[in-house]
Amino acid sequence: MSLAGPVGLLAAGPLADKLGVEKLFVIAGVGTFVCLILLFLTPSARNYDLDLQKELAEKKADAEAETEELVVEATND
DSSP: OOSHHHHHHHHHHHHHHHHOHHHHHHHHHHHHHHHHHHHHHOHHHHTHHHHHHHHHHHHHHHHHHHHHHHHHHHHHO
């Protein structure tokens, strides 16, 4: 279990009492939307999955080439 849940509830409880639950949900929604926009505008975050897939494909190709070299060496011996 993460520590973020209980800590978040400790902060949200008094805020909900002071501002009201409806306003707190609106504030949280606006904050989430702002984070979404910032992530969308950040190229490294937007292209993270594509870069990761490219890196994994390169590692797989290197491993296959190394395996093929070992097989060729074993058959030549």
